[in-house]
Structure formats: C-alpha cells, structure tokens
Amino acid sequence: MHKLFLLLMNLVYADKYNLIVELKSSYSVIQVYENGPIRDLRINTRGTNTVESRMNMNNPLIPAVGYPNMMLVSLLWNPEPTDILVIGLGAAVLPRILRYYYPMTRIDIVEIDPNILRIAKEHFRFKTDPLMTVYINDARIFINSIKKTYDIILSDVYAEVDVGIPYHLRTLEYTHELKQRLKVETGVLLTHLQRNHNDYDSSRKIHEHVFKYNYEFVAKNCSFVILLSGFQSLTQSEMFERAAQLEQTKCFLFNLTYQVLKLEKQDLFDINAPILKDKITTPPQRLTLLPMIFVATVGFLTGCYYSQSITTKLFLHFNAASLSIIAHYRSTNGYCTQNQIVV
Numbered sequence: 001m002h003k004l005f006l007l008l009m010n011l012v013y014a015d016k017y018n019l020i021v022e023l024k025s026s027y028s029v030i031q032v033y034e035n036g037p038i039r040d041l042r043i044n045t046r047g048t049n050t051v052e053s054r055m056n057m058n059n060p061l062i063p064a065v066g067y068p069n070m071m072l073v074s075l076l077w078n079p080e081p082t083d084i085l086v087i088g089l090g091a092a093v094l095p096r097i098l099r100y101y102y103p104m105t106r107i108d109i110v111e112i113d114p115n116i117l118r119i120a121k122e123h124f125r126f127k128t129d130p131l132m133t134v135y136i137n138d139a140r141i142f143i144n145s146i147k148k149t150y151d152i153i154l155s156d157v158y159a160e161v162d163v164g165i166p167y168h169l170r171t172l173e174y175t176h177e178l179k180q181r182l183k184v185e186t187g188v189l190l191t192h193l194q195r196n197h198n199d200y201d202s203s204r205k206i207h208e209h210v211f212k213y214n215y216e217f218v219a220k221n222c223s224f225v226i227l228l229s230g231f232q233s234l235t236q237s238e239m240f241e242r243a244a245q246l247e248q249t250k251c252f253l254f255n256l257t258y259q260v261l262k263l264e265k266q267d268l269f270d271i272n273a274p275i276l277k278d279k280i281t282t283p284p285q286r287l288t289l290l291p292m293i294f295v296a297t298v299g300f301l302t303g304c305y306y307s308q309s310i311t312t313k314l315f316l317h318f319n320a321a322s323l324s325i326i327a328h329y330r331s332t333n334g335y336c337t338q339n340q341i342v343v
C-alpha cells in the first residue's frame, strides 16, 4: 500500500528533469539536471533543491530563467564596459553572454567553490580565455586583495535557499568595499536579492545608505529582485532610449527593452530594517602594552638565560602566555560571520 502510494505520488509529481551528475563539495551537493535541451545547475542542501542556473543547450546566449536578463540592464549605464566583475559563477550564464557581445572586455569572476567551476566547464560549456579569469576565493577576501576598479559588478551569491546571502557578504562594510571597487561616477553594482528572504529589507536599506541611486527591477509574480546601485540617475524613458540604441548596435538575442519594463516604481522595503554590520572584536586597550612588555622581557631573559634562575623560568612562562594572548587576538580580529544587528 505504502509503495503504491509512493508510486502514485511519483507519477503525480513526475519531474521531467533527470539527474545526470551529482558532486558533493565542501559547501553543498551540486547537481545537474536535464530535460531535453534544458540543463539546470541545482544546489541541494539539507533536502532543499534550488535551481541556481538554467541553460538552453541549443541557445546558450539567451538566459533560460528570468533574473540574469535583468542584470543586463547594467549595460544601460555602461554600454561599452572594459572591466566587469562577476561574483558567483553558477553555470556561467552571464559571463558567456557578456563575452559573446564584448569580446575585448576584461571579465573577472570570483567563485568560492572549485567544484562549481568544474561543473560549469564540463556541463555548461564554460571556457575561460586570456581576458576572462576565474578566481577561486571568498568574494570578500578577493575584493580586499585587489586595487582595480570595474564598470560593472554583478553579484549573485546565494549560498542556499534557507541561508540566503552569507552574512559577511551583506554587511554595511562589505557594501562600502564593493563601492570602492567601482569606477568613480560611472560604475554600477547589481545585486540579486530575494524579496521573500528575511535579509531583503536590511540589504535594501544598506544600499540606500551607501549609494546615491538605487533602482529595483522585479520580475512579474516572482520574488527575484535585481538591485542596481550607482552614482548616476536615469529616468525610465532614458533607459528605454539607451536600450533601443544598444539593441540596434549590438544585435542582442535577448530583449533589453523588456527588462526596462520591470523597473519598480516605488520603494517596497521596510525603512526601519536594521543595518547589518561586521562584528569585529575590538582588542582591549592593554593589548598594545603586551608587545612592549614582550620586547622588554626578551632582552631581560636573554641576559639571565644562562643563570637558569627561578626568575628566568617565571619569565619564560609569562612570555609564552603573552604570545598566546597576542595570537588569540590576532585570530579573532578578522571577519566574523556571527550576526550582530546594529540599528
């Protein structure tokens, strides 16, 4: 009876998509599903199964799900970008499209999971080239390790459906760091947000705080939101004009004008949402004294080392203790992903 029930359920909920690859990585279980020419990259964590990217193998230059198209509105602000940063590789939908229309643009991609890169190459026809590099790194560490600036930064960093954007990638400080990596006056940052996530309101508020202009593009009956943040304003009619010009010169296979229709006219976020900040342990005042004490005692100790007196042994213990305290503060003084809400 039980088996019959399961069989019926399977028939009712038959997924036409077949699992073709499954790869366990340190971050999640990466799956590739196939349904005719449609191929999905899905992330499976604790039983959830989220479609991260979808590609039509017969038509790889047209995004097969809605939100990557919306990110292409960035081209309205920068029709001829020379430097683009993509945060989160997925099935490389955007790098593939951008490379096709902009063969001379430098495209940097940062992706934390080396297995995502492997899957993109093996199952989604992703190829790097001399002007397109994938950096396997945490986005924040990468951002802080570079000095260059970009015309466009595209950020899509959903870890998993119930976690959303990792905490350290949605704080006020990180948003400031991203802003510093944009070309002054012309750069734009595009962030994929989800309206039904509990981090939506605070992320929106942080961007309002950091950037002069913010525009939300929303797919109809969908919770995807693409937030464009930058230094320059455009009216919707200017957006339509630029989209028409660009479509004419670039012969896009996707409809950019249609994306402009998705511009949200009003702010729908909670203005009282908290502004999330990094939680950084501030070393106590006396810590600055410790290295001084350390240096002083080293001199003293070298002097009395040969005497092997009890004082020497006491100081050796003292030294070991201060060293470990310094080490402790150094290690906790970096990024911390624990939640700290500051209103």
Ligand SMILES: *[C@@H]1O[C@H](CO)[C@@H](O)[C@H](O)[C@H]1NC(C)=O
Binding pocket: 220, 221
């Ligand atoms: C979209 O949502 C509206 C109400 O919010 C509903 O009336 C409409 O039928 C929905 N459209 C689709 C295609 O689901």
Ligand SMILES: *[C@@H]1O[C@H](CO)[C@@H](O)[C@H](O)[C@H]1NC(C)=O
Binding pocket: 255, 256, 257, 258, 261
């Ligand atoms: C693009 O979308 C707009 C708005 O929906 C529509 O008016 C236009 O005809 C579309 N263009 C093409 C080439 O499909």
